[in-house]
Amino acid sequence: MDVETWDDEAGEPMRAVGYVVDEDRGSLPYRLVHGEALVAAAAWAMGEAGIDLVDVTVPWHVVADLGRPVVLHDPLCPMTPPDFIASCVRAAAARDVVVVGVRPVTDTVKEAADGRLGATVDRDRLAALASPVVLPARVVAALGSRPEPDLLALVERLRSSGPVELVEAPPAARRVASDEDLRVLEALTDPR
Structure with missing residues (x-):
């Protein structure tokens, strides 16, 4: 399932590089899902998707000079399927746009002004x-x-300067924010 883009100068394929972004996420990335730390599950998915992991100690200019796409994977979405990650890399390389995995919003969202609740926001406009x-x-x-670890802030900044394509991620890619979320994710992704 290697993710390769074509290097026209060298005449050969090149692989994307990536980071599992665990900074500023507290201890949750080190909790277990199916017996593995969330960061380990995320790193495994990146490897299975054909992404070459880069250590955060490698200077950014070295990574940028590689001329390859960079994948940022949040360990709070530890069960993101490798084939979905690979398809996002192929889309980003083929269309030369930032590609972001998103999930539909299922909660009711209300506008608020002056401490009062207002109209319900159309969930179809949200991700x-x-x-x-x-x-x-x-x-x-x-x-x-190197991009900031706050991926939401990064995506907002990138949207202000160029095209960003939002791609619906599968349910297994859902974000966890608590131990309860982890139990739900484990049930959803139970390999049995």
Whole structure:
């Protein structure tokens, strides 16, 4: 399932590189899902998707100079299927756009003003950030430093400067925010 984009200069395929972004997420990324830490499950998915993991200690300019797409995977979406990650990388490379995995919003969302609830927001206009966030090589080259660990802020910033394609992620890619969410995710992704 290797994710390869074509390197026209070298005349050969090249693989995307990526990070499992665990900074500023507290201890939750180190809780277990199916007996593995969330960060380990996320790293496994990246490897299965054909992404070469990069250590955060590698200077950003070294990563940018590779001329490859960069995949940012949130360990709070630990069960994101490798084939979905790979399809996001292929889409980002083929269309030269940032590609972001999202989930539909199912909660009722209300507008609020002056401490009062207002109209219900149309959920079809909303999306919940999931994983991955894939930066095509052109965007990687334009960044002066490694992207911030707040992926929502990153996506908002990138949307203000160019095209960002939101792709609906499968249910297994749902984000966890608590131990209860982890129990639901384990039940949803039970391999038995």
